[in-house]
Amino acid sequence: xxxxxxxxxxxxxxxxxxxxxxxxxxxxxxxxxxxxxxxxxxxxxxxxxxxxxxxxxxxxxxxxxxxxxxxxxxxxxxxxxxxxxxxxxxxxxxxxxxxxxxxxxxxxxxxxxxxxxxxxxxxxxxxxxxxxxxxxxxxxxxxxxxxxxxxxxxxxxxxxxxxxxxxxxxxxxxxxxxxxxxxxxxxxxxxxxxxxxxxxxxxxxxxxxxxxxxxxxxxxxxxxxxxxxxxxxxxxxxxxxxxxxxxxxxxxxxxxxxxxxxxxxxxxxxxxxxxxxxxxxxxxxxxxxxxxxxxxxxxxxxxxxxxxxxxxxxxxxxxxxxxxxxxxxxxxxxxxxxxxxxxxxxxxxxxxxxxxxxxxxxxxxxxxxxxxxxxxxxxxxxxxxxxxxxxxxxxxxxxxxxxxxxxxxxxxxxxxxxxxxxxxxxxxxxxxxxxxxxxxxxxxxxxxxxxxxxxxxxxxxxxxxxxxxxxxxxxxxxxxxxxxxxxxxxxxxxxxxxxxxxxxxxxxxxxxxxxxxxxxxxxxxxxxxxxxxxxxxxxxxxxxxxxxxxxxxxxxxxxxxxxxxxxxxxxxxxxxxxxxxxxxxxxxxxxxxxxxxxxxxxxxxxxxxxxxxxxxxxxxxxxxxxxxxxxxxxxxxxxxxxxxxxxxxxxxxxxxxxxxxxxxxxxxxxxxxxxxxxxxxxxxxxxxxxxxxxxxxxxxxxxxxx
Numbered sequence: 001x002x003x004x005x006x007x008x009x010x011x012x013x014x015x016x017x018x019x020x021x022x023x024x025x026x027x028x029x030x031x032x033x034x035x036x037x038x039x040x041x042x043x044x045x046x047x048x049x050x051x052x053x054x055x056x057x058x059x060x061x062x063x064x065x066x067x068x069x070x071x072x073x074x075x076x077x078x079x080x081x082x083x084x085x086x087x088x089x090x091x092x093x094x095x096x097x098x099x100x101x102x103x104x105x106x107x108x109x110x111x112x113x114x115x116x117x118x119x120x121x122x123x124x125x126x127x128x129x130x131x132x133x134x135x136x137x138x139x140x141x142x143x144x145x146x147x148x149x150x151x152x153x154x155x156x157x158x159x160x161x162x163x164x165x166x167x168x169x170x171x172x173x174x175x176x177x178x179x180x181x182x183x184x185x186x187x188x189x190x191x192x193x194x195x196x197x198x199x200x201x202x203x204x205x206x207x208x209x210x211x212x213x214x215x216x217x218x219x220x221x222x223x224x225x226x227x228x229x230x231x232x233x234x235x236x237x238x239x240x241x242x243x244x245x246x247x248x249x250x251x252x253x254x255x256x257x258x259x260x261x262x263x264x265x266x267x268x269x270x271x272x273x274x275x276x277x278x279x280x281x282x283x284x285x286x287x288x289x290x291x292x293x294x295x296x297x298x299x300x301x302x303x304x305x306x307x308x309x310x311x312x313x314x315x316x317x318x319x320x321x322x323x324x325x326x327x328x329x330x331x332x333x334x335x336x337x338x339x340x341x342x343x344x345x346x347x348x349x350x351x352x353x354x355x356x357x358x359x360x361x362x363x364x365x366x367x368x369x370x371x372x373x374x375x376x377x378x379x380x381x382x383x384x385x386x387x388x389x390x391x392x393x394x395x396x397x398x399x400x401x402x403x404x405x406x407x408x409x410x411x412x413x414x415x416x417x418x419x420x421x422x423x424x425x426x427x428x429x430x431x432x433x434x435x436x437x438x439x440x441x442x443x444x445x446x447x448x449x450x451x452x453x454x455x456x457x458x459x460x461x462x463x464x465x466x467x468x469x470x471x472x473x474x475x476x477x478x479x480x481x482x483x484x485x486x487x488x489x490x491x492x493x494x495x496x497x498x499x500x501x502x503x504x505x506x507x508x509x510x511x512x513x514x515x516x517x518x519x520x521x522x523x524x525x526x527x528x529x530x531x532x533x534x535x536x537x538x539x540x541x542x543x544x545x546x547x548x549x550x551x552x553x554x555x556x557x558x559x560x561x562x563x564x565x566x567x568x569x570x571x572x573x574x575x576x577x578x579x580x581x582x583x584x585x586x587x588x589x590x591x592x593x594x595x596x597x598x599x600x601x602x603x604x605x606x607x608x609x610x611x612x613x614x615x616x617x618x619x620x621x622x623x624x625x626x627x628x629x630x631x632x633x634x635x636x637x638x639x640x641x642x643x644x645x646x647x648x649x650x651x652x653x654x655x656x657x658x659x660x661x662x663x664x665x666x667x668x669x670x671x672x673x674x675x676x677x678x679x680x681x682x683x684x685x686x687x688x689x690x691x692x693x694x695x696x697x698x699x700x701x702x703x704x705x706x
Contacts, residue, residue, distance in 0.1 A: 002214060003101055004030070007109045007119075007126045011133040012142035016167040018046045019193070020132055021110035025074060027206045032104030037066075037077040039111040039119045041089075047110060051076050065093045079118055095121045115153060115308070123155065124218040128209055130161045135171040135189075140178055147184055154218060161187040161209060168192070280317050280337050284310060344391050346380040347436070351414075357438050358480070363431030364388050373625015388432040392422045401523060410523070417508050437480075446489045454482070455629040456666050459649055462632070462673075463617065465686035467493035469678050470548075470572030471614035476585035481619045482627035483576040484508060484552065490574060490617075494548055498572075501541040503534060504552035517544060534558040535596070538565065551575040557596030559589050566612035582616040582633040586643055589613075603641050610635055610643045614675060622653075622662045636674050646671050 006024060010017035025036035038047040048054040056069040057078050066089075068077045077097075080089060098121050101107065109122045114129070123129065129150065133143040143162070150160060162184050164175060175186045188205040191197050314334045324330045344351065350359055350369060358370035364382035368375055382388050392403055396412045403410045408427045412420040419437040446464075449455050466473060467490055475490075477483045491511050494500060501517045502509050509518070519541065524531035534551065535558035541549055542565055549565055551558065553576045566573050577592075579585035586609060593605050618631040630651040636644050648671060653664040672688075679686045 002103055003105055004127055005107045005122055005125045006128050006130060006209060007111050007114060007122050008130045008132065009111045009114045011131055011139060011146045015132050015134050016165050017132045018110050020165065021108050022047065022050060023202065024206065025108040028106055029210050030106035032102050032106065033075060034073060035075045035077055035105060035107045037107060037109040039079050039109050041080050041113055041116055041118065045081060047076055048078055064089050066097045089118050091117045091120050094118050098125060115149065126159060127212045127215060128161045129155055129159055130163055132163050132165050135164045135166055135173050135178060140173065140181060144182055147182065163188045163190065165190045166192055276333060280314060284313050344394065345387060346382060350380065359436040361388060361434040385431045388434060389424065392432060392434060395420055411505050413507060417510065419508055444485050445492060449489055454627060459629065459632065459666065463490060464493045465679050465684050466615055466675065467572065469682050469684045471675055472566045472571060472612055473574050473615045473617060474585060474613050475576040475617050475619065476579045476582060477619035478578065478580055478621060481621045483619055486617065486619055487574055487576055491550060498547035499545060500548045500550060501544055501546040502550045503537045503541060505534065509550065509552060535561055538562055546570060549573040554592055556592055559592035560596040563608045563612040567608060582618050582631060582645065585616050606641060606643050607638060610638050624660050624662050626662060634673055634675060648673055
């Protein structure tokens with residue numbers, strides 16, 4: 001029996017390709033030794049970590065060649081332990097390694113990047129290239145790009161086993177529908193790993209692969225793939241690439257060579273590294289139309305092709321430079337330039353700084369950030385207003401939003417949930433304005449609020465009981481005061497058995513419950529049609545059998561529908577409003593109800609408010625930049641035409657210390673909450689004594705995000 005090679009590749013990241021490769025290496029029949037190869041050149045070392053052999057692989061590793069360690073009957077092979085290793089490893093070294101393997105060996109390769117030069121020897125010897133995709137719309141788009149690229153690479157359909165793996169039990173499409181869409185046969189369907197049908201399905205899958213007839217190795221690849229990405233051994237040029245004027249459609253003399261990059265210029269203050277980046281930018285501009293790329297940002301295939309072009313140009317350029325001091329230096333330059341080229345330009349590095357909570361672009365030359373509650377100006381700049389517009393297009397294009405003279409304002413979000421607002425001419429006089437309100441990758445929960453002294457445990461325990469008792473809660477505060485963060489924290493107390501519908505302009509709430517329906521409003525299209533407002537979504541949500549409705553923010557007529565929902569059986573709902581005090585919040589709700597367009601008497605509106613809202617939690621941004629809960633008030637009914645409320649707890653500020661930090665303490669207001677009867681009626685565990693034990697806060701050190 002000759003050498004048997006199976007290459008496993010995910011159509012996109014996170015589809016379970018590595019786990020499939022590991023199980024195939026153990027389950028496929030073999031009369032000889034077994035090898036599982038980690039060909040991930042990014043250095044994530046997933047196999048080494050899974051098998052707990054990272055240290056063993058590092059011992060005795062020969063630079064520029066694969067490393068092997070035996071674990072029982074299986075040998076784990078690693079091509080690269082870091083990106084720099086992948087940077088210098090050669091296809092010849094891999095070819096020599098493959099040639100030395102026993103003839104009756106079984107080799108399973110985990111190849112997240114099958115087009116890298118160092119993976120080419122395995123592709124050429126593969127009995128099957130197993131392409132793993134999830135059965136979703138996004139998965140099908142990625143699979144189409146992968147299958148098309150393999151075809152251009154020279155891998156025929158007979159050598160490909162296209163496999164659907166429902167890793168997250170989130171199937172959106174059936175195999176038949178996917179086959180018809182891709183015009184490609186689905187070789188196998190695998191259920192989630194913990195599904196009871198998994199052993200049988202995976203067993204059939206392994207049997208199908210083991211029955212693959214022996215095929216001759218691919219002798220040559222197609223010309224387009226003879227020098228694939230990752231082969232850094234290109235001929236050095238005697239002189240570095242010189243910047244040349246851009247020649248793409250729409251380029252203006254003012255933007256010059258780097259209209260879509262943060263060019264560093266050529267003055268005396270520019271460092272050698274900045275000049276190197278500028279030359280690489282210019283080299284890319286002579287070969288790639290980034291304007292067209294920005295307009296086609298939703299086309300997965302075009303983006304994949306663009307990424308390959310940019311990678312190849314960067315590889316060629318850096319290989320020709322004599323001023324590259326090390327592989328690490330080249331890797332860093334390459335990463336930074338590509339991120340600026342395909343990402344958000346000079347904002348890219350700011351988005352990776354965890355202590356920045358807001359990024360504000362006031363025209364191309366002025367970029368400010370908020371760091372720990374304080375606003376400061378950065379040295380970052382765009383090259384011109386045109387580049388700012390391109391970055392905005394990159395953000396809003398995947399969301400189906402538009403920005404032009406007829407619609408010069410837009411709300412959007414980044415993939416991490418950060419909120420984005422952009423406004424351009426003719427409304428923005430001094431150039432495009434972009435504001436990004438960031439939300440940390442880590443969900444800011446109840447423990448974080450208490451740890452940062454934003455609220456005391458007794459107050460949070462009371463709010464916990466209020467949520468569990470299905471009280472309707474209104475979170476009130478000014479801009480940037482922390483309303484959304486507190487709303488997220490309070491939502492964690494909602495029982496997992498409840499069906500929750502969240503409604504927002506730009507989705508940013510991150511609920512942990514399993515039964516959540518997330519809805520997002522939609523602006524009108526270019527013909528002025530198709531707009532879906534928050535109010536439309538609130539009314540529609542009433543037909544979706546929700547246990548709780550969470551509206552990210554009430555801004556208009558939807559307040560009437562929200563009040564009606566709270567008054568008609570949807571207790572335990574949550575929302576936020578912009579207001580400086582609890583009493584102002586009630587006035588604002590009244591105003592928003594009138595915006596619904598109904599001629600309602602003020603008394604009728606106030607009766608709706610008094611019957612719907614149970615608690616108002618007031619939050620504020622303090623002078624030192626910290627955010628905190630400053631009061632909790634309870635609606636107790638009506639007296640004449642006035643909604644009556646009682647303040648349950650408040651924060652008393654006592655000045656600031658030498659460092660400018662706010663000093664103060666929380667204290668109860670000495671009243672008995674009416675809602676305690678509701679707690680007892682519903683059997684919610686709560687000790688009323690704890691509410692009178694509000695611990696003092698001597699320093700406000702809260703830095704929680706909004």
